[in-house]
Amino acid sequence: MLAMDLMHHSSSFLLPTIPQHHRPSLTYALVLLNQNLPRFTPLLWKHAQLRLCADGGANRVYDEMPLLFPQEDASDVRRRYKPDVIKGDMDSIRREVLDFYTSLGTEIVDKSHDQDTTDLHKCVTYIRDFAPGLDKSDLCILVAGALGGRFDHEMGNLNVICHFSSLRIVLLSDDSLIYLLPRTHRHEIHIQTSVEGPHCGLIPIGMPSRSSTTTGLQWDLNNTEMKFGGLISTSNIVTGEKVTVQSDSDLLWTISIKKL
Ligand SMILES: Nc1ncnc2c1ncn2[C@@H]1O[C@H](COP(=O)(O)OP(=O)(O)OP(=O)(O)O)[C@@H](O)[C@H]1O
Numbered sequence: 702m703l704a705m706d707l708m709h710h711s712s713s714f715l716l717p718t719i720p721q722h723h724r725p726s727l728t729y730a731l732v733l734l735n736q737n738l739p740r741f742t743p744l745l746w747k748h749a750q751l752r753l754c755a756d757g758g759a760n761r762v763y764d765e766m767p768l769l770f771p772q773e774d775a776s777d778v779r780r781r782y783k784p785d786v787i788k789g790d791m792d793s794i795r796r797e798v799l800d801f802y803t804s805l806g807t808e809i810v811d812k813s814h815d816q817d818t819t820d821l822h823k824c825v826t827y828i829r830d831f832a833p834g835l836d837k838s839d840l841c842i843l844v845a846g847a848l849g850g851r852f853d854h855e856m857g858n859l860n861v862i863c864h865f866s867s868l869r870i871v872l873l874s875d876d877s878l879i880y881l882l883p884r885t886h887r888h889e890i891h892i893q894t895s896v897e898g899p900h901c902g903l904i905p906i907g908m909p910s911r912s913s914t915t916t917g918l919q920w921d922l923n924n925t926e927m928k929f930g931g932l933i934s935t936s937n938i939v940t941g942e943k944v945t946v947q948s949d950s951d952l953l954w955t956i957s958i959k960k961l
């Protein structure tokens with residue numbers, strides 16, 4: 702059998718500066734959803750080359766970014782955090798917010814005719830089709846405000862990372878982050894112990910896993926079967942700075958984010 706390719710993962714986007722030697726060296730795009738902005742959103746914003754708001758996500762940037770800089774003038778903060786694109790079905794963004802960012806030159810993409818895909822899906826499509834010649838294997842899409850709200854939205858957000866399984870997409874809230882480990886690769890996860898862990902989970906998504914194997918966890922899997930309704934790995938603990946995962950089915954990786 703051919704050896705499977707290794708995929709590296711690291712949450713270095715949660716660090717104030719991303720070390721140059723870090724593998725993989727990624728380009729980040731940020732999508733802001735219509736849900737409480739994580740407190741570290743300004744950091745994600747700084748690391749990202751492209752920033753999109755999914756419909757009502759623009760209200761969050763408009764309303765909540767100034768709250769993260771209470772000592773500064775709100776309108777200064779709003780002008781500094783100008784999204785490149787607002788895309789969605791436009792049923793949640795407020796008129797004043799739309800007018801404000803339109804006047805600053807933000808690109809507005811109105812997809813109100815599409816009531817079958819979520820606003821996050823629409824934003825990921827935009828990023829995927831942006832710069833068509835560009836190799837997307839070095840691209841990582843950070844999604845702020847993806848968890849901890851309405852359950853149908855949370856499941857919709859998880860469905861987006863499964864739908865676009867060949868893209869690196871990270872769902873983030875104040876408390877945790879989630880991404881997909883495709884079965885097509887072996888995975889090496891570098892743990893940023895200053896900002897994440899130790900609680901983590903591995904969840905088979907879409908179909909049962911007949912065999913998953915890990916290293917670096919307190920409760921490692923050893924050729925273990927996992928399925929919904931049977932065993933899934935929750936409340937696991939990372940024991941060091943490296944976790945490896947290999948499975949015959951796609952798994953969700955989740956790890957807690959430290960409150961600093
Ligand atoms: N409570 C929430 N929890 C998690 N994600 C959310 C939540 N609310 C919105 N989102 C995300 O933000 C995106 C934009 O939200 P927005 O409220 O504009 O969407 P919507 O489709 O108009 O919602 P609704 O179902 O309320 O009409 C959604 O596509 C979803 O990905």
Ligand SMILES: Cc1ncc(C[n+]2csc(CCO)c2C)c(N)n1
Nearest residue numbers: 756789790791815816817818819820
């Ligand atoms: C089976 C089914 N369930 C729900 C919706 C509704 N819906 C899904 S995504 C979306 C857009 C949200 O901005 C809406 C309204 C649908 N179309 N099909």
